[in-house]
Amino acid sequence: MIEPRRNNPPPIISLTTDFGEKDGYVGTMRGVILSICPRAILTDLSHDIPPQDIRTAAFVLYQAFSYYPPYTVHCVVVDPGVGSKRRAIAVRTSHGIFVGPDNGVLSMVLTASNIDVNEAVTLINPNYQLPNVSATFHGRDIFAPAAAHIANGIPLNKLGPPAINLVHLDFDTQPKDDICRVMHIDRFGNLILNITIDDIDDPGRVSFTIGNQTIKSLSHTFADVEQGHLLAFAGSLRNHIEIAIRNGNAARELGVQVGDVVKIIYSDLEA
Amino acid sequence: MIEPRRNNPPPIISLTTDFGEKDGYVGTMRGVILSICPRAILTDLSHDIPPQDIRTAAFVLYQAFSYYPPYTVHCVVVDPGVGSKRRAIAVRTSHGIFVGPDNGVLSMVLTASNIDVNEAVTLINPNYQLPNVSATFHGRDIFAPAAAHIANGIPLNKLGPPAINLVHLDFDTQPKDDICRVMHIDRFGNLILNITIDDIDDPGRVSFTIGNQTIKSLSHTFADVEQGHLLAFAGSLRNHIEIAIRNGNAARELGVQVGDVVKIIYSDLEA
Amino acid sequence: MIEPRRNNPPPIISLTTDFGEKDGYVGTMRGVILSICPRAILTDLSHDIPPQDIRTAAFVLYQAFSYYPPYTVHCVVVDPGVGSKRRAIAVRTSHGIFVGPDNGVLSMVLTASNIDVNEAVTLINPNYQLPNVSATFHGRDIFAPAAAHIANGIPLNKLGPPAINLVHLDFDTQPKDDICRVMHIDRFGNLILNITIDDIDDPGRVSFTIGNQTIKSLSHTFADVEQGHLLAFAGSLRNHIEIAIRNGNAARELGVQVGDVVKIIYSDLEA
Numbered sequence: 001m002i003e004p005r006r007n008n009p010p011p012i013i014s015l016t017t018d019f020g021e022k023d024g025y026v027g028t029m030r031g032v033i034l035s036i037c038p039r040a041i042l043t044d045l046s047h048d049i050p051p052q053d054i055r056t057a058a059f060v061l062y063q064a065f066s067y068y069p070p071y072t073v074h075c076v077v078v079d080p081g082v083g084s085k086r087r088a089i090a091v092r093t094s095h096g097i098f099v100g101p102d103n104g105v106l107s108m109v110l111t112a113s114n115i116d117v118n119e120a121v122t123l124i125n126p127n128y129q130l131p132n133v134s135a136t137f138h139g140r141d142i143f144a145p146a147a148a149h150i151a152n153g154i155p156l157n158k159l160g161p162p163a164i165n166l167v168h169l170d171f172d173t174q175p176k177d178d179i180c181r182v183m184h185i186d187r188f189g190n191l192i193l194n195i196t197i198d199d200i201d202d203p204g205r206v207s208f209t210i211g212n213q214t215i216k217s218l219s220h221t222f223a224d225v226e227q228g229h230l231l232a233f234a235g236s237l238r239n240h241i242e243i244a245i246r247n248g249n250a251a252r253e254l255g256v257q258v259g260d261v262v263k264i265i266y267s268d269l270e271a
Numbered sequence: 272m273i274e275p276r277r278n279n280p281p282p283i284i285s286l287t288t289d290f291g292e293k294d295g296y297v298g299t300m301r302g303v304i305l306s307i308c309p310r311a312i313l314t315d316l317s318h319d320i321p322p323q324d325i326r327t328a329a330f331v332l333y334q335a336f337s338y339y340p341p342y343t344v345h346c347v348v349v350d351p352g353v354g355s356k357r358r359a360i361a362v363r364t365s366h367g368i369f370v371g372p373d374n375g376v377l378s379m380v381l382t383a384s385n386i387d388v389n390e391a392v393t394l395i396n397p398n399y400q401l402p403n404v405s406a407t408f409h410g411r412d413i414f415a416p417a418a419a420h421i422a423n424g425i426p427l428n429k430l431g432p433p434a435i436n437l438v439h440l441d442f443d444t445q446p447k448d449d450i451c452r453v454m455h456i457d458r459f460g461n462l463i464l465n466i467t468i469d470d471i472d473d474p475g476r477v478s479f480t481i482g483n484q485t486i487k488s489l490s491h492t493f494a495d496v497e498q499g500h501l502l503a504f505a506g507s508l509r510n511h512i513e514i515a516i517r518n519g520n521a522a523r524e525l526g527v528q529v530g531d532v533v534k535i536i537y538s539d540l541e542a
Numbered sequence: 543m544i545e546p547r548r549n550n551p552p553p554i555i556s557l558t559t560d561f562g563e564k565d566g567y568v569g570t571m572r573g574v575i576l577s578i579c580p581r582a583i584l585t586d587l588s589h590d591i592p593p594q595d596i597r598t599a600a601f602v603l604y605q606a607f608s609y610y611p612p613y614t615v616h617c618v619v620v621d622p623g624v625g626s627k628r629r630a631i632a633v634r635t636s637h638g639i640f641v642g643p644d645n646g647v648l649s650m651v652l653t654a655s656n657i658d659v660n661e662a663v664t665l666i667n668p669n670y671q672l673p674n675v676s677a678t679f680h681g682r683d684i685f686a687p688a689a690a691h692i693a694n695g696i697p698l699n700k701l702g703p704p705a706i707n708l709v710h711l712d713f714d715t716q717p718k719d720d721i722c723r724v725m726h727i728d729r730f731g732n733l734i735l736n737i738t739i740d741d742i743d744d745p746g747r748v749s750f751t752i753g754n755q756t757i758k759s760l761s762h763t764f765a766d767v768e769q770g771h772l773l774a775f776a777g778s779l780r781n782h783i784e785i786a787i788r789n790g791n792a793a794r795e796l797g798v799q800v801g802d803v804v805k806i807i808y809s810d811l812e813a
Binding site: 019020021022023024025026027028030031032034035038039042051052080081082083084085134135136137140141 | 280281283285287312314315316317318319320327331332334335336338339340343455457458459491492493494504505506507513518
């Protein structure tokens with residue numbers, strides 16, 4: 001259930017797209033939203049998602065959503081299937097309402113351990129779309145209007161019929177045996193792994209091997225190692241392990257990409 | 272005439288510049304605006320306009336303005352002539368008030384078919400500028416204050432005398448005979464042409480030749496062709512024709528630039 | 543003293559980081575702030591500060607702060623020492639409240655001629671931090687909550703004890719004898735020098751030598767020289783001298799970097 005909103009704060013709509021800022025596409029969506037819901041506070045998660053990179057968009061949403069008020073409407077438009085038969089959906093959860101294409105971009109959020117999914121609908125009611133919906137810019141014509149009407153308090157079931165069997169993508173967010181993977185690489189070149197501190201049996205004995213480099217222990221933070229040295233630590237994202245270089249770029253130094261394997265090794269205490 | 276604003280919504284000011292985000296120049300303009308008009312909702316169309324690229328700024332504004340409420344103030348600062356005798360202007364239209372340099376950046380909007388121009392003034396009243404106007408940052412010293420004062424409800428004629436004979440740039444927005452041109456290339460590498468579906472005599476027989484590639488028919492959307500294939504379709508911008516590669520980058524693959532020629536050919540039905 | 547706020551305008555929080563926009567880190571901070579202070583107007587100075595570049599962040603803040611209302615909270619997160627013993631601080635001044643790491647990023651602002659520092663505290667009260675503060679993302683866990691609580695009107699002394707002996711970095715903002723330096727290079731490749739028009743004894747006789755180029759006089763603005771020509775002028779930032787190429791990129795053409803030397807020469811009027 002969504003928490004009651006104290007003092008009637010203005011509605012919040014977050015935007016996440018792969019549109020960049022150059023062409024004004026996001027700016028156009030903002031105009032559509034403010035035309036329908038002039039009180040909305042607009043905020044941006046990212047518009048620098050690599051073109052059509054559903055996985056990165058899923059990750060950005062996953063790392064941010066729980067820091068927003070639960071009445072926030074998160075509008076996500078990374079939509080390589082625009083104009084095809086993929087559905088446009090809105091999903092009401094215990095921690096936000098999510099609007100976007102039904103292409104798996106919401107999978108990471110909707111399967112998060114701290115979220116309950118309450119309702120999902122297919123956005124087909126033309127009363128809550130712009131007139132003359134284009135075949136290629138549903139961010140403007142369908143998703144932005146839906147987000148704005150929901151922010152205005154329109155119940156989801158007015159926007160369309162229930163959506164069942166949402167597309168689920170497995171983003172490999174869990175480690176398997178002694179293998180984990182690079183789940184995301186951030187701007188600083190830090191590697192966020194698909195393993196959390198809670199998945200590690202004995203943090204005092206763990207080491208990580210990536211390529212031909214081994215990190216022999218967990219650190220607390222950057223300052224525990226010298227400038228330019230590799231470290232691994234329980235990071236800021238729900239205790240996922242990160243591999244980084246203090247004041248350096250680990251991804252570039254190690255030549256690593258998203259999906260690459262990291263081996264988990266427990267040293268023998270007897271040795 | 273500007274539509275009456277129901278329920279007194281907060282004023283909206285959109286910003287479009289070639290300033291990028293690195294230096295904080297746009298952030299400074301936001302401070303000036305919020306100092307004068309604390310209720311303003313600030314929104315961005317683009318700050319990634321290539322430096323001094325009036326044409327791209329004109330296009331971004333053109334594709335976005337009609338999606339904003341008609342009381343929006345659009346402040347545009349792409350201003351290679353700053354400090355010269357070019358005028359600073361504000362133009363009131365049926366669909367927004369535009370503030371910027373009189374260098375043609377507003378031409379595409381002001382000649383749009385769905386807009387009426389009601390009033391234009393030259394921004395010379397120092398009461399509505401910052402003290403000590405610099406020679407090189409009129410975005411901060413003249414345009415941002417003007418936009419904020421207008422958003423506060425100051426009538427345009429207080430800001431300066433009527434501006435006549437505004438600079439007009441011809442951005443080649445119309446096709447000529449069987450030749451059209453690439454009008455804009457977006458982040459995805461899609462080519463937006465200066466021809467709309469309404470300009471095409473017989474959409475069932477049309478094909479497009481660009482470089483040594485020919486696209487033999489109009490599609491509805493990306494999903495009509497295989498991944499990596501070229502297509503042409505009536506796009507989301509007022510039915511302008513776009514050429515794209517499904518999940519690819521047409522501009523890069525074809526080596527195309529803004530202004531390049533696309534030939535329009537009608538196939539012989541008898542053949 | 544902070545000016546009284548007329549008509550109770552909404553609080554303003556500006557954000558400056560080196561986080562970029564790709565990963566959603568700034569978007570996460572925005573969520574934290576709106577959760578605590580739903581009325582806040584959020585604005586961005588820059589998120590394109592080069593990673594860990596304290597100097598550029600200091601400059602961006604310095605050039606922008608005085609254009610914001612004095613009740614603005616400026617939250618700055620360029621924090622290479624995150625997780626070390628560097629302090630987190632908030633500083634109340636005559637022209638804004640500044641929140642950030644105590645690593646010198648505020649030095650340029652706090653020593654500005656037009657600012658009085660009234661109070662500084664160390665942000666250690668956990669009641670004004672997120673639960674479970676991470677070791678690596680204090681922007682989200684400490685700085686954003688502090689900025690939001692301050693915007694809500696919490697007095698600084700509730701957030702922690704007085705902070706004395708703040709870290710001071712000398713950013714070489716003054717010329718020395720006949721030598722000045724490039725203080726900042728902006729997006730257009732313009733060079734902002736650490737010398738103002740007021741530091742120049744005889745503006746009518748001054749010339750500037752950088753590398754093997756000499757600029758023999760001060761211009762008023764770009765339009766005073768031909769396209770592609772070098773010029774020097776008293777710029778928009780507090781009269782600091784700038785070197786630029788009209789409609790070109792001086793930094794690229796001259797191969798100049800921040801910190802490079804520019805010689806000041808006074809010509810002999812008799813010669």
